[in-house]
Amino acid sequence: MKNIQINENGKLKHLLTIEGLTKNIIDEIFVRADSFIDSEKNNVKKVDLLTGKTICNLFFENSTRTRTTFEIAAKKLSADVINLNVNTSSHSKGESILDTINNLIAMHADMFVIRHGQSGAVHFIAENINPKIKIVNAGDGYHAHPTQGLLDAFTIRHYKKKFTNLKVAIVGDIKHSRVARSDINALNILGVPEIRVIAPKTLMPFGVEELGVIPYDNFDDGIKNVDVVMMLRLQQERMENALIPSHEEYFKTFGLTSKRINYADPECIIMHPGPMNRGVEIESTVADSHQAVILPQVSFGIAIRMAVMSMLLED
């Protein structure tokens, strides 16, 4: 696969997907994120790494949560931030993506953080704009959500220290999940020896084994002895498209319950990219249990996004 996010010196030029990143690049991002977490602990609320840089959050798809974490991260780096929800702006008036972007470049943005409903849309933008402009993919279709993949791996690293002895299960709508794809890529690069994906056949993508995972269609079997369980959000429209019969049946067969978590390793951590559907993919008591690291994931997300943005824009 052509890799347009790495420059000729092996450095990160854009962050479009985790696929194709080296372990070294991911480690560098993690070390940087560690330093931002340390600064935060020392009450340093803001660093001036990106003073004078303009970062534009360009969201073709609504997302308050992800956009906010990117915005906080950018502001903590002292960058100027512009937020644009394009689906309510010029795009709906018939302007093409490239015209929208080129207009914004003319306004001197240094980086675009882009979310788009279509897989590959962010690659398309990166390939077609001025190469000096940096692009961070904040989620494209079912393809990738690399900062989420990185922050998930970072969270695992924080709690488990090593990757090379772990069994990780990703549970839910794998088929329509960019988070699952990015998590799988990150964990494979970092050397996790066993990645399981657990879903009914209707939510399991074709040829998923080729991504380097073991598929399970029985949750009780799939969760056995795992060290990490990563739950995915179930979108409402999946039921409308006849992929599952009801939320109730889904919860019964693929929901993470307090009974089911007992099959996992006793030290197992529970993750979720949010927002959660309590009572659909996860039982409330499990989501609030001591094993859940869902809120730390959000905090780590800011440090990871600061690390990525500063790496891309520093020179």
Next chain:
Amino acid sequence: MGYLIKQIEILNNDHQFRKKEFLSLTKGKLKEHTDNDFLNEKLKYEIIDGQNCIFIPVVTDLYADLKTPGQEYKSILDQEISAATAGGITTVCCQPDTEPVLDEPSLIKDLITKANKVFPINIKPMAAITKDLEGQQIAEMKELYDAGAIGFSQAEKSIINTKVLLRAFEYAKTFGFTLFLRASENFLIENTFANESAIATRLGIRGSNKNAEVIEVLKYIALSKEIGTKIHLSKISCRESLEIIARAKNENINVTCDVSINQLLFTDQDIDLYNSNFHLSPPLRSKSDQDSILESIELDIIDAICSDHHPVEDDKKKLPFEESERGASSFETFIPLTFKAAKIHRLNLEHLLSKISYSPYKIVYGESYDYLNNKNTDFCIYNKSQNWVASPTELKSSGKNIPFNWEIEGRVTHTFIDGMKIYQL
């Protein structure tokens, strides 16, 4: 004016190359000669040097999109007819999914007239099987046939209502018409943009399950077996479909089929990094499907290869993969790509060329073509050693959407329709 073609290799009626010293074309009639004693001194001859050239008769394209009627203001028809002639294609079967849909006799007549104003190429439109391609009411097949439609098609749409489909089969059978069908189940292809495969999963592109094709192939063959309607399955792409078609042919069911030239050259792996020029319909399938296609060509399970020419404006291709318009521009690269497919897959070239000439001709016209004794002397001359690049400026088609950028070996240098030279490079 006569033409004297010297030292040319001819793809003859037995689908074999034969080198001929002299080939004369006078008053629309083609003759072979071993010496030049026949030359009529009163007649002027244009000499065509046939060194490195192949004479390919009746290049017949069973599936093309002329985007007309509907976009006359962009002069697309003129450009597409020019592109077809530059590509050496002498018969073009175009699809009815136009605006308006080709479901009225006057529209068929008008299209043929307008196309022939550009060049006297054989335009054989497929008329809609159902009104407005809606799958509800059968179109006036007899009237449409009399107006010049060569067969009936739903283009990329299927008939969801099986009762209407059955009636269409029965009605077509009444008059002996052929139904040209794309096996593509509407619900299963909805919101899909590639072959359902590991690469589509990796890229997050929504993939179409092969069953979208296979289920329809099974349905069409069952109806044809029962009713006896002649059917031609267009742009078959999956191994499983070909296995079913092979069995149907063994049972002497009246079925023929074609594949798109794109499926011979490319696979789903070529999409890598969202190249929208590979956004095609049907989607590019796996290597295993391609292997099955190649084998089925050798075994004559596949009767023809079509160009699947579909010009797309730059603005509609230069978009994220799923948002881009499907299709590839291929009139002008059709014959060179056929040569290339023979070369890279080590297929019998003469046999492969028959799949774009003699064989589809028979499907369209219902009779075999004899390059020396015929009603219309249609052929092209293809120079094997003429290399070129299909750059936007070089292409006559309105669509510059070519899914490759390599240098092409070989090019059509002349096209003759009804004994008249209508194109010369």
